[in-house]
Amino acid sequence: MNTGSYQVTKIASNVENEIERLKGQVELFWNKELKRYIEFGLRDGISLVELGSGPGFVIEKIKENFPDIQVTAVEIDSVLVNYAKNYFNKKKIKNVKVIKKSIMETGLKNDTFDLAITRLVLEHLPDPLNAVREIHRILKPGGKAIFIDNDFEMHLMTYPHIPKLRKLYDAYCQCRYSEGGNPKIGRELPKLLKKSGFVNVDFEIINAHSEVDGDQKFFKSEGLGIPSKLVQEGVLSSKDLGEILIDWRNMLKDNNHSIIRQLYMAVGEKTLQEP
Template sequence: MNQQGSYQINTISSCVEAEISRLKAQVELFWDKEFKHYIEFGLSDGMLIAELGSGPGFVTEKILGRLPNTKITAIEIDPFLADYARKYLSQKKFSQVEVLQKSIMQTGLAENFFDFAVIRLVLEHLPDPVNAVREVFRILKPGGKAIFVDNDFEMHIMTYPNILELRELYDAYCRSRYAEGGNPKIGRELPNILKRGGFSKVDFEIINAHSEIVCEEIFFKSEGIGIPVKLVQDGFLSSKSLGKISMEWRNMLKDENHSILRQLYIGIGEKLV
């Protein structure tokens, strides 16, 4: 298994452009609540931040937009995404960021250097998440903190009325990611993994996005059809099942009282002095 693990932009979805759009919507879906946790656990303006697994740069953009005096070193292993982030952030006129094409497993960054680290939706794709956490721990200053955000596909999208067939979709997704060395149910393991990686004062939170609170359209954009189509193409999900899911999704939306819920899991740790 290569260090990139179970997420490659060119293979996870049937369309790269659609996947980029989905990643952007996935940030928008949670950001207001998510950023409150970042601040609550110590992120402040003027810090030196490491963002590991920074993808297209959408989280980087959000942080710099709220905390303009921070400096971010963004690490991304995928050459396409690293290049995309450089161009995207440059177009946004952000100068206080450096994007490096490196692995979270071996960043090559200085020891005891950063005040804060953000690792969002990365550990779930890695075959060796504990050693990734140890590398984050190494580059933080004593007293530095890190936030790890991940999924747990035991509970992903939930709806009212309930769509039973979504379980089949998520089971197929999990089989696909497990086959590539990932762990799509890692959310529940975050506190244990952080402690094994060296962190102390570990805490754990769940953030929710609900269609009665945030724009329903952002849910649609943050899911998309690209990954389910790829699951069908790769033999993890039948086309008949995907058709049934699509039909039940449309029926759910016709209910005037329908709702959509999704969760993310946050593990927080500190490198003690």
């Protein structure tokens, strides 16, 4: 089975550092994401499924706010499945069932969940449309699905501007496209939802800004693991990476510097069945 363009042991140069980066990526956007999740139906007592749940950091955050939610975590990567199970045990997070399954074939029953969250997953799949259809299938009538993804045409931006970041993102996109992913899928989310049968589709852009969130959250959510891997794979030159790092340091020295990043969110609802 093609597992897509994200495997934690292959995408970055160090697995532990990559897992920490994933944690930082959750923390960077969490406050604004949580507001949207609540707006779209997150509340205590519902049944929730997260598809592509990774190390479990999103579920941990949700459980901190809504401890009585019944959660199913679906993840195909064995390393991340084991990490999540151990993490939930260590943190004493209850009522979470972790299953090793593909988002394409979850094995879950029809009409089961009130809410589904799929975060930074579709961009890595060779067949995102059928993944969205599978999520539609397992939702209850009237249930909602939230999809969050990147669009690397507008990823990390800075002031002062760092033009060479474009080389980094082009190299990243080249790798992901070659593996069957689509790192610019953010703009396509509403159409994917409508094609999959969702109604009342809405679209949001979530922003993080260093002046609001602080530089450190950006540092934790980025890191050098993926850029270093791109150099190892020959799609980004070590010279270009070195120049990007110099420009990055110079940007941070500017007292007026800013860092901004976006995530793209689409939500859709499963139609209520006819009486």
